[in-house]
Structures are given as structure tokens and as C-alpha cells.
Amino acid sequence: MVMAENSKDVDGLEAFFAAGRAQAPATVPDALMARILADATGVQAATTQAAARPVARPATARRPGLWRRLSETLGGRGALAGLLSATLAGLWLGFSPPDQIAPLTRTVSQTVLGDNAATMLDGLDLIPAIDTVLTQG
Amino acid sequence: MPYDAISAVSDDALLVMFANGDGEAARMLTLRLAPRVLRLATRMLGDAAEAEDVTQEAMLRLWRIAADWRPGEAQVGTWLYRVASNLCTDRLRRKRPVDIASVPEMPDGRAAPEDDLLDADRARALQDALAQLPERQRQAVILRHLEGLSNPEIAEVMDIGVEAVESLTARGKRALAAALSGRREELGYGHG
Numbered sequence A: 001m002v003m004a005e006n007s008k009d010v011d012g013l014e015a016f017f018a019a020g021r022a023q024a025p026a027t028v029p030d031a032l033m034a035r036i037l038a039d040a041t042g043v044q045a046a047t048t049q050a051a052a053r054p055v056a057r058p059a060t061a062r063r064p065g066l067w068r069r070l071s072e073t074l075g076g077r078g079a080l081a082g083l084l085s086a087t088l089a090g091l092w093l094g095f096s097p098p099d100q101i102a103p104l105t106r107t108v109s110q111t112v113l114g115d116n117a118a119t120m121l122d123g124l125d126l127i128p129a130i131d132t133v134l135t136q137g
Numbered sequence B: 001m002p003y004d005a006i007s008a009v010s011d012d013a014l015l016v017m018f019a020n021g022d023g024e025a026a027r028m029l030t031l032r033l034a035p036r037v038l039r040l041a042t043r044m045l046g047d048a049a050e051a052e053d054v055t056q057e058a059m060l061r062l063w064r065i066a067a068d069w070r071p072g073e074a075q076v077g078t079w080l081y082r083v084a085s086n087l088c089t090d091r092l093r094r095k096r097p098v099d100i101a102s103v104p105e106m107p108d109g110r111a112a113p114e115d116d117l118l119d120a121d122r123a124r125a126l127q128d129a130l131a132q133l134p135e136r137q138r139q140a141v142i143l144r145h146l147e148g149l150s151n152p153e154i155a156e157v158m159d160i161g162v163e164a165v166e167s168l169t170a171r172g173k174r175a176l177a178a179a180l181s182g183r184r185e186e187l188g189y190g191h192g
Helices: A002-008 A014-023 A030-052 A066-074 A077-095 A101-113 A117-123 A130-136 B003-007 B011-019 B023-045 B048-068 B076-094 B114-131 B135-146 B151-158 B162-183
Strands: none
Touching: A014 B114, A014 B135, A030 B011, A030 B023, A030 B048, A066 A077, B011 B023, B011 B048, B011 B076, B023 B048, B023 B076, B023 B135, B048 B076, B076 B135, B076 B151, B114 B135, B114 B162, B135 B151, B135 B162, B151 B162
């Protein structure tokens, strides 16, 4: 297309263009070639180093565990520790009540229920058998 | 990869090879592309040292973009012409107008017999006249008539439409013809 257009050469410029093309260098000077290739080596080295660098693993959102969720629900570690202490204290009192507890219980019962408290308490079944529940509804 | 095999590989593929660490690909791309960039820059700037700097900078930008290059989306050569053209334009806008007497001859590395001397004179006269053109006209004429790019390719390099390219080259050639008309006889075109 260029040649077809140039073949018209209506302005007489094609001879100048031909001379310009003929005088143009086909290669680059050695020193420039060395500079360009040094740049290329530098870019390749930087790219290789970047690729070799360990990539930080993205933080994944893990679902918190049961104890953590329970702790957060109850108000933190302090609240959980308090609840645990109270539970253990209750268990201890249940299994091995101090000697002062029994007279105190009797005194309170008599105050509330009157003189027949002992009888009423003796007949009180705190954990009734399942048969009783089934028969009595 | 042997030289014969690598010389048949496309610019796109060579760039991908370079991005994968192939040093020979860099050498082959430089051999293919750097002379074109150097010619363009020398003609645009009229300064051999500056043209070499532009060539190095344009090639450096090519190395840097290699990892992100998408084969098939653009021609490597066209992209490089565009980068080099922009670098030349930046330099032209920073420096004073070109002094015709300082415009260097295009080095060809050959001993010059008489015909070559005449050719060298013609090439120098052309370079002198090119240096007087507005930079966009100069760029369009160089790419079209000295580098042999098609108008659509030039449009892509210059980021303008094909009609604008045609307009620029036409105006540039008219100005060149006017500038060279007085020298035709002394340069052996007296009867042409």
C-alpha cells in the first residue's frame, strides 16, 4: 500500500524517503544493546524474587468454638469462672453439707410450718419415684 | 531454544517467554524491536544520545509490562511505537526547537562510496526538513513513509482516527515538499 501510494510520488518526495530508509541503522549499538539487556535481566530477577517470596495467607474467618461462644454469651471469662465456682460450691454443699445446716433448716421449717413441720417434712418426697408419678398423674 | 526456532516465534509469545524468565527471549525481542524504536526516536528527536535513552526507556517499559501482557490484544511493535512516540513527544516539549545544523546524520556503519554520499546528503536534507515539521505531522510522516506502518496502525500508535492520520501525513508531505524544493537540484533530482 505504501509502495502503491509512493509510486505516484506526485510531490517528488519518494526519492528522499528512499534515501532516508537506506541510511537508517538496522541494528542498535552494542553499548545500547547491553544496557537494554541489563534492564531485562534486572526486571526478570525482580519478578522471580517477588514470585519466590512467601505469600501471606489470607485470614479466614473461623467459627468460634463452643466454649468461646458460651463465654461470650455469659459475659466473658470472668462471668464463666464465677458460674463455675458457684456450681461447684452448690455440688459440694449438696454432697457434704456442714453440720450447722441441719439445725438451721429445722428452725426455719418450724418457723414457717409450725410444730408439725417435722411430720410434714418426713412425708415430703423431693424426688418421687416414677411409679408414683405414673399412677397419680 | 535454538536461534532458528526462536526466530520464528511471535513477539507475543516471546514476551510471555520473557515473563517466564527466558533470557534469550529478551535478546530476540531487543534485536527485533529496538532498531525500529531507535530509528523512530532518532528521526523524531534529531539527537542520537537522546534517541538511545528513549529506546532504552521504551524497552524497559516493555520488560515491566511483560508479566501483565495479554497476547492477542495488541501488537507488541505497535505498543512499543506508541510508548516511544510519547517519550519523544515529552522530550520535544521540554527542549528548545531543533537547530538544523545540529541534526545528526543517520549512522549506517558503512564506508560511503559516491552514491552513498549522495544518498546520505538526501537523507540529511530529509531529516533537516522533518525537524521543521510540527511534531504530530513529523511523527505521522515518519511512521508512514520511513517506518512503513499502515494508516490504521499509525492511528493506533497516535491514538487518533485514520482520517486524522491521512490529514497529518498530507499536510506534512506538503510542508516537506516545500522545504526540499530548493534543494532538489543540488541533490541530484534536478530533472525528476
